Amino acid sequence: MFTQAENLRYARHFSVEKIGRAGQETLKQSSILCIGAGGIGSPALLYLAACGVGKLAFIDDDSVELSNLQRQVLFSERDEGRAKVECARDKLFALNTACELVPINDRLSLANIDVLLDGYDLVIDGSDNYETRYLVADACAQKKIPLISASIYQFSGQLIALSHQSSPCYRCLYPNPPPEGVIPNCAQAGVLGTVPGVLGTLAATEAIKHLLNLPEKLNNSFVQLDLLNMQMKRHPIITRKDCPTCQLHKPLKDLSEAPKKANAIPVLTCEALKSWFDSGKAFTLIDVREAWERDICQIDGDKAVPLADIREMDVSEFKSPLVIYCRSGGRSAQAVYWLKNRGLKDVYNLQGGIIAWIKDFEPHKSSY
Template sequence: MTAPSRDLAEGSLPPLVEPTAELTPAELVRYDRHLLLPQIGLVGQRRLKSARVLVVGAGGLGSPALAYLAAAGVGVLGIVDDDRVEVSNLQRQIVHGQSDVGRHKVDSAVDSVAEWNPHVEVRAHRERLTRDNALELVGQYDLVLDGTDNFATRYLVNDACALVGVPYVWGSIFRFDGQVSVFWAGHGPCYRCLFPEPPPPGMVPSCAEGGVLGVLCAAVGSAQVAEAVKLITGAGRSLVGRLQVHDALAASWHTLEVAADPDCPLCGSAPTITELQDYQELCGLPAATPAPVPTLDAAELRRWLAERERGERDFVLVDVREPAEREVSRIEGSVLVPKATIDSGAGLSELPADRTVVLYCRSGARSEASLRRLQEAGWTDVHHLAGGLLGYDA
């Protein structure tokens, strides 16, 4: 493995980006408080404007990260995410609002960044990061900030960053606990040095299963942005070679030293990983090929409801939205089982496995996700309303 640089040994790294961009008069006014900081100043702010940062995931961690990267004046912000906004996201994903429910998260995030800072160029990647596109996407940026919540994507991002040679600013949250570090092969450890193998599937519950304090996202996401700004400008000491641990309940932050593993298969002295892998298989996850999604359109559901009224068809119509949404509008004859309870498993007992189940939500995004969750749990006769209430009421 490449030995840590002299700069790292002394506690700092050289600036990641050259100050090629000039600031406009409007930007000089906007970034005045940065310009007053000796560690950043005019040159550091120009480095920020020249920087290209990719944020993976526009969710809990991605939201504060995007907000403060945009506010800081990062010149190019890339956002990669293929998910849609759900009501349960709004407790922590502050880049989105109520009117964004059902929209692609990338589209919502692009609008928010444009409002926060019109001087930032936003590149929207409305797609899932995979082994097929990761190297190309990561290669367009100087630094990657990871806001994802699953091990397969973390290993993918780490490996892509190591192979391309860019730093990986990592954050993780669960319940009241958070972790932050910077992994940069050749300058310190990579993610595999700290976590050589992923935990067995199901051992570590997701935030959807175990919950998360919404404001914890702000604490950890902001810490990630601080690391990104320091790397870009060369200010201070980065978390390369260190792990920061936050306990929100105890109001404590602790920093642990972490070392590169000389036997790491990715960044060690004799690497065996020279290309991206099958990360679903690495993490013991099922194949990514999704099962078919049985759907009904508005006309079909109306016909089914009429047939049920006449006793000619038997099925359960399930509203997977939140109770407050149901107070505004609903399809008569439906029952409420919120998606969050289906995700956690708590609501599965309310759904019959021996009858046809039809799910609906506002736009169809949450009902489709809930359908897949039921399929994974063993339900075979389950459908969802394509287009949701928006299509049904049109």
Template sequence: MSLPPLVEPAADLTRDEVNRYSRHLIIPDVGMTGQKRLKNAKVLVVGAGGLGSPALMYLAAAGVGTLGIIDFDIVDESNLQRQIIHRQATLGLPKAESAAATVREINPLIEIVVHNTALDRDNVLEIFAQYDLIVDGTDNFATRYMVNDAAVLLGKPYVWGSIYRFDGQASVFWAEHGPCYRCLYPEPPPPGMVPSCAEGGVLGVLCASIGSIQVNEAIKLLAGIGEPLVGRLMIYDALEMTYRSVKVRKDPECPLCGENATITELLEDYEAFCGAVSVEAADAAQDSTITVQELKAWQDADEKIFLIDVREPNEYEIVSIPGATLIPKGEFLNGNALEKLPQDRKIVLHCKSGVRSAEALAVVKQAGFADAVHVGGGVLAWVRQIDPSLPSY
């Protein structure tokens, strides 16, 4: 369905703006009025990562007058494979600042607002209130639900995107005209069910495919042209090169935007709601987590330990902690790994960051290995704190 323009047009365009945006101006559906609306628009991009990179660059090039960037992370070398807004020269800098510098080079005629902070329940409403439209480029469920809830509570539309390996999704959520994210996904998936891009990987160019779709939808909403993805979920398969659209209906029982909504303010703890780590894993890891320094000391002292890497084989090929035996987490969950565990050595588990090893630790402890432990921070901590000569990923 067509929707009215989200913003009013600016008073005029300067000569420089007319020259810059001329290819928009000669499109009848955009024209001078549509470009003036873009100039008058205020758009916030949440996350300057894989999706945020192309989104910020194309929103800037399109002439969105005020562009907000919120991100609290720093630029890491592993980002450069897909986060094209960052450069070798900005390694170690805050992502929000790095992104702002690139965007200013793309279009000096627009205003850039940098929010170099973590988005949380204490600041999300205040920050969102400053903008007409939100573009969600986040990569974790806790932030996605918080973005959705804040947008619904403020009555603002937002453009959502998601990527994983070769698959991408995109939609527009606007409770005033259609469903919200909770209508599509009422509950987050169980912990560990959906790996993050950091764990499962993502084809770099997929970010551009989905990020550009997000910008396309943003422009349509701001200018009031075309039929935005409200009430539709676009699914893209890069390997098969297929696009398909699925209808998403507003859930009358949705606790946030339904007829008898029970959620009238932000949740106290979105991490707890999404269960970043299962209760069983958290319980198992309590008082059974060691540091990489402790692991190194045990190895140097030739302690009787059995070090297990619960990542996937392709991750193990990239980098591994010396002396580790590879047994993927899936073998612990189906029980096949238990017969491989020695009875005369202390079981020490690790993964990339500590999440998957905590889940495997819960299984091991339930099987009777009461003194088993896992390594907090995993391979990433080992590379940073013990052997920086090893590659990171």
């Protein structure tokens, strides 16, 4: 049954043949857990509340920063310093008072995920790190909860939809997470502010299609979006016979711990680099940043090889060992990963990048 206010609010849904009053009632009785209330979570939660999903839970342990406002549309300048989930609750309640809201000011972990997922019809994952992404994916697969996972990078994004009903899982597509730091996060690589808006809205759309069980829903597939060139490609996800999650049924702890050691990127601390300089040790220091960044600051005695050129560079001209650095360690980790895959063994990522180096040893230099 709908109130008079609801009849007015959802009139446009009632007119859609594939939704109608029955579909709207389904949404009203449904529940979704959203992982993250940031770039992806903001538009997803706004539209899910607006569309009348009955219960929305959202977990995030961050506070609002000014750097969030370029893309995280749930927040405003006056929210700076407040917990994101508190701001989200207030904004969503103002949008739809009939929606049950469950803000969770915490970080998702192996210790709490089992309890947090209980009772929800679907999960949207908008997290910005691989540890959380794989933990959510593994837990949803084992609990057979449908999962919509969205990620972003500069002008592009990816949307994954998995029903987990005798079907493939996230690890069928990506068996293990990449080594830490190899894929730069939003803070390191940047993103056009509208891109998470597109991906979050698509995630909400697919979530609603799954709740309504529409045959046209994106299911056991992923979509890659190139918004710079306005191209979209859809691919099926094929079940892997050796998948540790959906075939071998390994415990979550075993799944989360197994790849970490094998995927580790060798690091060198700034203290160790300083001792190498002081001792006169022979090595090559390579800066993979862009030219404009080097104009701001650099470490004396280094060589400039932009990240885009690392794959093809002639490593024979550099004295081993190699130490790779960037601003904070993300791009350099990616470079180390590529170089190790080419067979180089004595190559290290400078921990914390030039930001950490300047802070510890050359505070007189400009930073950014």
